[in-house]
Amino acid sequence: MAINDNILIKIRDMKDSLTPVEKLVAECILENTDDIPHLSIKNLAQLSKTSDASVLRFCKTLGYSGYRSFIVSISASLGSRDDEQKDQYTDIQPGDDLSIIISNISLNNMKSIEDTLSVINRNEVARAVKVLRSSSRIVFFGIGASGIVCKDGEQKFSRINKMCHAYTDGHSQLTAATLLGKGDVAIFVSNSGDTVEIIxxxxxxxxxGATSIAITKYNKSELADKSDILLSISTPELTFRSGAMGSRIAMLTVIDILFAGVASAxxxxxxxxxTKTHNILASKHRK
Structure with a gap:
């Protein structure tokens, strides 16, 4: 489990990709969070209109060995929840005052980063940094807004003389993927984890035989299941574009972490x- 692990955030993000029965358990927990620590597995099964076996299966899907350890995590998450209530995600409404938009967008972006810290696995981050350090070349794959994140990764790793490139359309991605092999690292950026071109x-x-790293929403997806290394992000469930903005900020944060991890090591x-890249850019500014 990750440091700052918050199981309520994980349940929220994972909910829509669960089986129908597991989703009943998830929704019941999210609707009755304060009561959950006091319920036995049988009580929760009755409340969610499922079965003891279904509740246990749900716990294991979330990475817990049993119901007791799951309840301990729920209690810990509830303990920190009160301080976070004032910083919940807020969607942007038509006609909002500009000062409200400024505040809400800023809070949503900060919350997306905080929630990502609750779901990302530190061991997976360490594995990613290790393979990036020993890589022959790094290739980023992303479509649309995720492609912009890939371009940011390309710019950063190029500055430390890593052979890397970002591909942001389906045809060029297939061509690039075909030319990769052992020793190469492919970083796939996709919020949904089910983008056809990415898969x-x-x-x-x-x-x-290249190593694959996924940066994607904490969720059940084909990208999450099939990648060698999984770096999960957390994004708000919002209908307006502020949701996509939050996922982009979270993804950029993961890219920054990987870059800083490699550069520091x-x-x-x-x-x-x-120094060379800084100096050449500084000299351009002085002209």
Missing amino acids: EALEVVKKN EYQNVKKYL
């Missing part, structure tokens, strides 16, 4: 590249 490229990458080697 097609992933299949080719895996067939060729190899600082003695990469500081000359950082």
Whole structure:
């Protein structure tokens, strides 16, 4: 489990990808959070109109060995919830005053980063940094808004002399995936984890023996299931574009973490590249 682990956030993000019976348990927990720590497995099964076995299966889906450890996590999440109530996600409404928009967008972005820290697995981050350090080349795959995140990754890793490139359309992604092999790392960025072009490229990458890293919503998805390394993000359930903004901020944060992890571990080697790139850009500004 991750540090700052918040099981309520995980249940919220995972809910829509669960089986119908597991979804009944999830919705029951989210609707009755204060009561859950006091319920036996049988009580929760009755309240959710499921069965003891279904509740236990739900706990295991969320990564718990049994009901007791699950309830302990629920209690811990409730303990920190009161301080977070004032910072809940808020959707943008037509005609909102600009000051409200400024406040809500800022709070949503901050909350998305905080919630991502609750679902991302630190061991997976360490594995990702390790394979990136030893990689022959790094390739980023993303469509639409996720492609913008990929371009940010390309810019960052290029600054420390890593051979890398971002591909943001389906055809070029398939071509790039075909040319990857052992020692190469492919980073797939997709909020849903089910983008057709991304899954097609992933299949080719895996067939060729390259290592795959997924940056995607904490959810059951094909990308999450099939990637070698999974870096989960948390995004708000909002109807307006502020939801997509939150996922982009969370993804950019993960890219920053990976870049900083690699640059820090190899600082003695990469500081000359950082200095060179900084100086050349600074000289352009002085002209």
